[in-house]
Amino acid sequence: MQQREQYTKIEDFLSDESFRQWILERKDHAEWEEWTLENPQRAKLVEEARMWLLAMKVPHTPPSNAEIQSALADTWKKIDETASESVTRAGRLRPILWLRAAAAVLVLGLLLGWLYQKQWTANPEKITYHTLVEQDPEGLIEQTNNTDKPQLLTLSDGSSVLLHPNSKLSYPRSFGAEERKVYLSGEGFFEISKNPDKPFFVFANEVVTRVVGTSFRVKAYADQPNVEVVVRTGKVNVSSNQSITKAKNKELVLLPNQGIRFERQNLAFHLITDLTQDTPLTQSTSAIEQLSFDFTDVPVAQILTTIEQAYLLEIDFPQEVLKNCYLTTSLSDQPLPEKLKIICESIGSTTRYEMNGNKITILSSGCE
Template structure:
């Protein structure tokens, strides 16, 4: 398929095989295009930009029928340049301007600052291309879903902004965040995924997690839903990318754990999330207890929620539980168990510590 080498951005966007690969993830087309890119690495930039265009169009028009989407795409591709400036002769920027006019109800202005920069905005979204980086700002009052070229997705919250290279570097996937976003990262051990904010950075291989770091706040937070992440100060993250010893400086988080970074104190505080969810599905009957040693109950809780429960087995050896706790939240379970066994608990470093004098 040597004729693909002569394709321009608009040709890729019109090509049926290319569109099926980008929008439908059809297996045979995926295999073909991955192989073609491996054999034609000099065409990667055009391909990635064409992918970004199609994905952006799809995200803005997810409720439209496929035929109508195709028609809008063709209309965008045929749209004339908006100015005679040499800058606008690049088809990608013509598309960007056309997307503003065709898809963004109420699109306001667009401007460029130099040949490597394009920005356009309305009351809901700001998108900019600058020095091979794509930047998107959510000015709406709803969460916006963004698809990345590696298969990862970002749920960008209102008043938040992300910036990332197009394409990612071969050995590293980097995203810069200001505000709040939920990341669902495609697993790729050979290409770690980093999220940078003004004060902290988060490294993952494949997981889902939330990062919150607004510029005016005095605290940044990372919350893990699935998988495992390491959180660093920016200074330590620079070392961690090049020095394995520095990796130990990170705060490791697993599901149902979070860490808050105090910006004034430059200190991490690790804890359990407000509403822990089960990470292992257990039968409802598992939480029906009849004279069950309380140590077994704590072990089941630890397995279900992936949170360490630390207790003195010797002190609790005469404590037994008869109760049904299938509907209660984690903290309600703990409250009831501790009330029945005359115990207390506290959360220390994202672990549950049980304090008890035992049962007679």
């Protein structure tokens, strides 16, 4: 240990190994605490040196908010204990020493908090669509919608996606044995075929949506401040991508007509239990989310017209042949291919459909 009685500058303390051990490792072999409290001016200099030493450590190993609060609490406890001892020994507390120590602790806390916040906000972890796609070992197909209206995609498992303008979806030609994963940039309405043994995941930048079989909308444009998930039918589990928190996340469960808004700036979820009370979500609702797919003794032509309006596609069918065909069915929780299959099977064994992009052709000799 150097001759600390001669220390007049902060640098003197910072170069002292025993001082650094006392501050950083709480090893008070040289009785620094007792020596510091002997002189008010000395205590002020020691506290300033302590602040600089701790601040210099922040960029390398930034403490959590809990660690900062714990450190401040321990320091206040030390001050209280020292004050009690001083009253016992001298009959009164030196006011100037206590005030200076308290002020130093306050400044230290503010400084550490500022440095920590500055470092965190200056180096945020960003999870992008391209990063996620590059990390996937499977060979993926990328579909980009550069038009001014939604495009319909049909996946290998029978699920359908209505991909909105200025959006991209990457997906495998065929899904693996254990799970189904796709990657979205932009906005898409998903109708997932049911398969309890093979969950379906939609990775949309910072947010992961997990389902088994349901319909929902994900909105995750890269240049917008929020990511939104809205459920139409079934149940959806939503969590933040584990790459953000470095830990397993608790999933939020969404039911029909519920949604979440994920704020990218502060990495926070906001649950929306009543969509009608959220103006932005209400305004962005598409036709497919508003129309009913429950039909009771309804003409086939009317059912096909509803599908045209919902998916913004064209359906060509023999109107004269099917004009007297009526159906009672519920198609609310079915992907588009399954909807068409149910309609064709209900009409009769001679009825089938063909799909080419956004155009569907119904071939039939009449209802049976």
